[in-house]
Amino acid sequence: MSSSSNVPVPPPQPSLQPNALSANSVASSTSSLPSSVFTLPQTAQLEALYTIIRNKHTSRGDFLFYSDRIIRLLVEEGLNHLPVVKKSVVTPTGSTYDGVGFEGKICGVSILRAGEAMEAGLREVCRSVRIGKILIQRDEETMQPKLFYSKFPQDIAKRYVLLLDPMLATGGSAMKAVDVLMENGVSEDRIIFINLISSPEGLKTFCERFPQLKVITGWIDQGLNEKAYIIPGLGDFGERRYCE
Amino acid sequence: MSQSFLQQELQPASVSLKSQKNTLLISHGRPPWYGPDGQRTSDAFVIGVAGASTDVTHVARQIVKALGSIPTVLILSQDSFYKHHSPEEIKLAFESKFDFDSPHAIDMKLFASCLADLKACRQSNIPVYSFEEHQRLEETKYAYGATVIIAEGIMALQDPALRNLYDLKVYVQCDSDLMLARRIARDTKERGRSVDGILEQYLRYVKPSYDNFVRPTSAFADIIVPGQNNEVAIELISTHTRRQLQERSNSFRPKMVTSSSYSPDLINKPLENDPNLMILPSTSQLKGIFTILRSKDTSRQDFIFFTDRLSTILVEHALQLLPYSPHLVTTPLDVPSYGKKLDTKHLCGVSIQRSGSALERGFLRVINDVPIGTLLIQSNSQDGEPLLLDVKLPLLVRHRSSAQDTWVFLLDAQIGTGAAAFMSIRILLDHGVQQDHIIFVTFLVARTGGITTLRRAFPHVRIVSGTIDNDMREGWLEGDRGEGNEEGRKIKIWVMNPGMGQIGDRYYL
Numbered sequence: 001m002s003s004s005s006n007v008p009v010p011p012p013q014p015s016l017q018p019n020a021l022s023a024n025s026v027a028s029s030t031s032s033l034p035s036s037v038f039t040l041p042q043t044a045q046l047e048a049l050y051t052i053i054r055n056k057h058t059s060r061g062d063f064l065f066y067s068d069r070i071i072r073l074l075v076e077e078g079l080n081h082l083p084v085v086k087k088s089v090v091t092p093t094g095s096t097y098d099g100v101g102f103e104g105k106i107c108g109v110s111i112l113r114a115g116e117a118m119e120a121g122l123r124e125v126c127r128s129v130r131i132g133k134i135l136i137q138r139d140e141e142t143m144q145p146k147l148f149y150s151k152f153p154q155d156i157a158k159r160y161v162l163l164l165d166p167m168l169a170t171g172g173s174a175m176k177a178v179d180v181l182m183e184n185g186v187s188e189d190r191i192i193f194i195n196l197i198s199s200p201e202g203l204k205t206f207c208e209r210f211p212q213l214k215v216i217t218g219w220i221d222q223g224l225n226e227k228a229y230i231i232p233g234l235g236d237f238g239e240r241r242y243c244e
Numbered sequence: 245m246s247q248s249f250l251q252q253e254l255q256p257a258s259v260s261l262k263s264q265k266n267t268l269l270i271s272h273g274r275p276p277w278y279g280p281d282g283q284r285t286s287d288a289f290v291i292g293v294a295g296a297s298t299d300v301t302h303v304a305r306q307i308v309k310a311l312g313s314i315p316t317v318l319i320l321s322q323d324s325f326y327k328h329h330s331p332e333e334i335k336l337a338f339e340s341k342f343d344f345d346s347p348h349a350i351d352m353k354l355f356a357s358c359l360a361d362l363k364a365c366r367q368s369n370i371p372v373y374s375f376e377e378h379q380r381l382e383e384t385k386y387a388y389g390a391t392v393i394i395a396e397g398i399m400a401l402q403d404p405a406l407r408n409l410y411d412l413k414v415y416v417q418c419d420s421d422l423m424l425a426r427r428i429a430r431d432t433k434e435r436g437r438s439v440d441g442i443l444e445q446y447l448r449y450v451k452p453s454y455d456n457f458v459r460p461t462s463a464f465a466d467i468i469v470p471g472q473n474n475e476v477a478i479e480l481i482s483t484h485t486r487r488q489l490q491e492r493s494n495s496f497r498p499k500m501v502t503s504s505s506y507s508p509d510l511i512n513k514p515l516e517n518d519p520n521l522m523i524l525p526s527t528s529q530l531k532g533i534f535t536i537l538r539s540k541d542t543s544r545q546d547f548i549f550f551t552d553r554l555s556t557i558l559v560e561h562a563l564q565l566l567p568y569s570p571h572l573v574t575t576p577l578d579v580p581s582y583g584k585k586l587d588t589k590h591l592c593g594v595s596i597q598r599s600g601s602a603l604e605r606g607f608l609r610v611i612n613d614v615p616i617g618t619l620l621i622q623s624n625s626q627d628g629e630p631l632l633l634d635v636k637l638p639l640l641v642r643h644r645s646s647a648q649d650t651w652v653f654l655l656d657a658q659i660g661t662g663a664a665a666f667m668s669i670r671i672l673l674d675h676g677v678q679q680d681h682i683i684f685v686t687f688l689v690a691r692t693g694g695i696t697t698l699r700r701a702f703p704h705v706r707i708v709s710g711t712i713d714n715d716m717r718e719g720w721l722e723g724d725r726g727e728g729n730e731e732g733r734k735i736k737i738w739v740m741n742p743g744m745g746q747i748g749d750r751y752y753l
Binding site for chain 2: 043044046047048050051052056057065068069071073075076079080082087089090091092093095096097099100101102122124125127215225229231232233234235236240
């Protein structure tokens with residue numbers, strides 16, 4: 001697969017930015033991140049977007065608008081890990097332009113319910129892309145994540161899958177979702193997991209389990225609290241997006 | 245009374261136009277008023293007209309008419325500059341006991357500063373005076389971009405600061421009894437006054453003031469014009485004005501932005517080293533998007549979709565250039581989060597019509613709550629020079645005080661010859677926007693086009709572009725039918741190579 005040749009530009013470190021005063025990010029320890037993890041460039045602008053959606057006083061309208069902006073950036077970054085092939089076209093001036101063509105079918109799979117919030121952003125970038133759904137809940141007896149429902153495109157095994165879930169906390173449900181995808185014939189290296197915020201712990205567990213799988217995350221936060229919520233985080237993404 | 249004291253009179257085109265699909269009124273366009281260094285090359289031509297009250301306005305309008313097809317002629321009336329009155333003064337005014345005909349009734353300082361701004365091609369917000377209320381109103385009227393300004397009023401030659409601004413000083417002579425007759429006719433009809441009030445005012449103020457303040461200023465005039473039967477005098481004035489404009493335009497015409505004027509050493513200087521020219525990182529997705537947009541076989545539907553996607557990426561990238569400051573918030577878990585917030589006082593977009601509008605959807609996906617202004621700039625089919633046809637800027641930019649703190653995203657599809665980019669940046673600078681507050685967002689920049697002149701003239705403007713095209717070549721464009729091109733023949737233009745074709749046409753037509 002040629003996507004491995006698309007080495008992303010290393011994100012500029014917040015400390016190098018003139019007005020950096022960031023205590024949220026552990027991106028300064030990016031060097032210790034697993035090689036399958038890619039963050040967005042940690043610019044002041046991105047930090048400002050996160051600051052808006054983290055703020056508990058942000059209105060629902062603003063939460064929608066600004067989280068959509070981040071999601072679009074994440075999807076754009078995720079797509080850069082898909083393979084392309086050389087392609088030449090003729091321009092309106094009659095010249096030949098040696099460009100690239102998109103290769104391989106893709107589909108989205110959102111983990112209900114918060115993952116659905118990322119679908120609009122996905123479709124703004126990938127027009128009319130097919131989207132599968134997974135519902136995973138915690139089993140009250142075993143306390144383990146359990147698959148309640150899934151619905152995928154018929155030919156999902158032949159597609160690259162963009163797995164959508166806004167928050168990677170412990171990584172339990174995301175790992176369960178990957179298990180389900182692999183049971184449906186999707187190979188690990190054809191899955192790209194896209195999320196807005198990760199905990200360092202969850203990221204470590206997830207990447208150790210699926211080293212071939214690429215993770216695109218917007219921001220890596222400080223860690224988890226005793227209830228396994230991401231700190232500082234932004235609260236419950238699905239609640240804020242749909243219910244508040 | 246209607247607000248006739250400030251008129252931006254556009255003259256009808258000298259050539260009649262048949263109704264056509266493509267129309268461009270060249271005679272209404274304003275050619276460049278700056279040189280290749282970005283600096284203004286000439287002021288507006290200012291005519292001061294003073295003298296007997298009613299005839300002054302009449303003569304000013306006659307001059308406008310005689311000037312014919314000059315793009316923008318602005319009449320600036322002294323009446324707009326009556327001072328703000330106290331309640332006592334207003335009471336006197338309603339009793340016709342206030343001396344409106346003294347030079348002190350007029351805010352000469354403001355008159356001169358507005359005129360100085362307009363003469364120097366800056367915008368001005370002219371006060372609005374209501375004769376019904378005898379008061380200056382809260383509102384102002386925005387004016388920008390006049391080629392000729394006619395400052396008229398009985399006291400127009402009174403103030404030395406004003407006199408210094410005139411390129412031509414005109415005094416209108418009239419018989420006293422005619423003056424009175426016209427005054428009665430005007431004030432009863434247009435200003436709703438009674439005849440008794442008018443007569444009282446005339447004897448008490450108008451006549452003495454005319455004798456003491458107005459008539460003596462005829463000594464300053466370059467030409468004295470009779471109030472009636474003055475066709476010859478008007479002809480002299482308009483001929484003189486046109487010749488003056490012609491001489492000025494000769495100095496700024498050539499060598500603006502044709503690619504032949506660039507020396508090879510400048511062309512070879514890599515644009516990639518310019519810190520204020522930012523090119524998007526060439527990711528595989530970006531290359532794929534450009535491959536689709538460049539192909540001549542791409543459907544309109546795809547062209548629109550991928551243009552919107554590209555403009556979204558561009559504007560997200562451009563936003564990194566704004567200033568941000570530390571900002572502390574509390575998350576729903578009630579923990580503090582140290583982040584950042586946008587640190588700009590004012591923000592707006594300005595798109596260059598028509599193809600700049602192709603970036604607007606992407607712009608609105610990223611910034612949804614700021615005004616977007618437009619500039620209509622087209623090129624003259626005869627010599628390819630840019631022509632400014634319309635200016636609709638956000639209020640933030642119209643007022644100089646806020647323009648200085650406003651960040652402006654200028655949107656245009658590409659920078660080829662750079663002529664439209666050049667003109668639009670000049671317009672923003674004329675309004676007081678700071679050069680380093682302008683961020684130009686575009687899909688394509690041509691390495692061998694006008695970009696070098698543009699960078700040299702405005703080095704602090706930042707440009708965010710999708711990519712750089714190496715080459716510009718001559719091409720033929722379907723001509724807009726109109727003046728000088730009635731048969732709609734094709735126009736020789738410079739096109740980007742490999743380019744994306746005519747982006748505006750592919751996005752809209």
